[in-house]
Ligand SMILES: Nc1ncnc2c1ncn2[C@@H]1O[C@H](COP(=O)(O)OP(=O)(O)OP(=O)(O)O)[C@@H](O)[C@H]1O
């Protein structure tokens with residue numbers, strides 16, 4: 149039970165409206181603060197500015213204040229209270245600061261620190277690296293549910309003050325009380341009477357609450373308010389609270405014996421062994437083709453670490469948090485916490501507490517699980533390390549893989565980055581000797597990689613509904629042979645654009661500068677940027693021509709084609725339109741696993757990580773979707789997507805086939821993906837990056853200004869760019885400012901500026917302070933370090 153407010157009684161009795169003592173500026177009439185027995189604390193608040201602020205903790209708060217607890221402190225001219233994190237404590241104020249001008253901490257919010265010293269260090273690194281404030285980084289680390297103490301509540305308890313207790317014990321008090329009042333005192337002065345609510349006391353003393361009220365008015369008993377811990381809050385309100393989301397999941401009985409590692413897996417594990425047994429930072433890149441059994445290596449590595457009494461954090465992309473993945477961990481470890489984005493605040497708080505209390509061995513989760521408050525971390529694993537979803541697209545714009553490497557370094561533990569298609573950044577780090585590369589070049593059980601055929605769409609005559617004759621025939625064959633089929637089309641909706649054949653205008657979203665997508669099921673045009681809907685216009689909005697042409701194929705249209713062509717085989721579409729409901733993802737994958745669904749079609753959510761042995765055919769309906777985006781990673785993304793989806797087949801006893809439909813069969817990304825040849829792709833792609841100082845040869849910071857007034861946004865970014873140019877070292881290269889590839893989103897115009905440099909320090913020095921010129925009203929500036937999205 150954590151005590152937040154030990155003030156006896158008073159709390160309730162105080163006249164309403166009286167607030168906490170106003171922040172005091174130490175005036176001349178007071179003694180020096182240190183002389184009053186206080187301490188000086190550095191506090192970080194969630195504001196855009198970077199420094200920690202110094203406050204004075206008065207003597208009564210000193211006992212409860214420690215680095216990592218949250219405090220309420222006055223901020224600004226009016227001294228309104230804000231919440232911040234105490235990051236350090238000292239007896240003396242920082243040099244040069246007039247102690248007389250230091251304000252008081254008003255309240256300490258946490259009984260135990262929410263973050264430890266290493267997390268403080270990690271967040272400070274994040275602030276410096278990602279050019280955000282320390283407070284913003286701290287708030288990202290501690291989940292909202294923990295900050296709000298979701299699931300706990302404040303209870304009111306009765307106590308007997310010391311003088312009354314003595315009077316009760318020597319019998320002098322009893323004479324002045326009625327029988328019922330005496331019964332109440334009797335209950336409260338019992339050894340277990342320390343933490344009872346009014347209703348507890350009334351029940352035990354068999355009296356009404358009026359008796360208690362009378363005693364309170366007479367000052368014989370007092371009330372205290374205390375925040376109940378999660379567990380006690382639950383005990384107090386059994387009907388109110390949801391059943392505990394157990395961090396310790398019921399462990400399903402092991403249905404399969406543990407796999408015997410293949411020689412290649414064993415070799416990989418042997419390469420990790422010294423690091424797993426040692427105490428030091430050791431980063432590895434596990435480069436293993438699809439189906440090489442990387443997960444098995446992670447599991448064995450984690451076993452070694454858990455056997456030493458340490459904990460492991462495993463990061464996976466959110467879409468890979470499938471029941472299949474979770475089962476694989478739960479079969480092997482008793483105490484697994486799964487952190488996914490559907491957790492309620494209360495569930496997240498419970499997981500967080502049980503991890504912090506050392507009750508969990510393995511934390512499996514998406515991006516933010518990298519901040520899990522483990523006590524004796526022994527290993528971090530980042531699976532599918534190339535996935536762009538590890539990057540957070542709001543402040544702090546961190547990349548969980550890179551934070552994982554930093555955290556491993558600070559905690560002195562090994563970190564495993566695994567992928568069949570590593571990011572070029574990680575690959576370059578391995579080449580430069582920063583990471584140790586562990587190769588797993590073949591599939592388990594000697595299974596061959598699937599044969600890939602490229603279908604050149606320029607020569608295909610008979611394309612309906614997105615399927616070429618060859619792909620169609622291959623599907624028939626695979627299904628007739630009892631196999632299952634995966635079809636990837638990374639574009640949802642029915643038609644991807646609506647165009648006027650007369651004037652050539654495309655119907656756009658009313659709020660964004662993008663073509664609206666036709667969703668036939670809903671008979672609407674929908675914007676994929678802002679989700680705004682509009683009715684299908686009866687005529688061209690620009691020239692009023694009566695007939696509009698609907699073109700471009702999305703998953704909804706593909707589904708219709710598949711249903712018509714294969715009416716006797718159950719098909720399922722998986723995209724964010726059909727998978728809205730919580731649990732629908734699991735349900736669809738279960739039906740596919742059971743063989744009830746024979747054709748699985750969808751967007752990238754079906755392309756990665758799935759392990760279904762009966763899939764004998766994969767079709768990539770349009771490999772070019774991302775190939776021509778204005779983004780230096782377009783080729784890399786295309787390669788990864790095609791190689792990953794191709795890897796979903798041939799994972800069982802039967803060989804797999806892959807058909808890739810493309811208009812660019814000579815493009816290196818597609819050609820090398822078809823040959824499962826990562827290294828040739830990289831060899832070809834890296835030199836393209838070097839010249840432009842693109843990552844991994846250069847560090848990039850992208851500044852995006854946005855606002856409703858186009859001229860103002862443009863003017864501001866131009867001015868900012870000019871200011872920065874004047875200050876920048878010669879080694880910093882400027883790209884822009886110019887309109888962002890998507891000029892307008894949700895009525896806001898966007899301009900961007902990229903700064904590139906071979907090393908990070910000149911960029912950081914340049915961008916630390918972006919306060920001048922100040923952004924005009926209603927213009928926002930986003931600073932994105934190591935940007936992943938360029939649109
Ligand atoms: N030693 C082994 N013996 C037999 N089967 C194994 C062994 N190791 C792994 N497997 C099986 O091989 C399949 C692929 O393994 P896993 O999912 O770990 O591959 P992966 O390298 O993570 O692939 P991907 O990158 O494509 O997701 C799984 O079904 C797994 O159960």
Ligand SMILES: [Zn+2]
Pocket residue numbers: 657658659660675676677678679680894
């Ligand atoms: Zn829109």
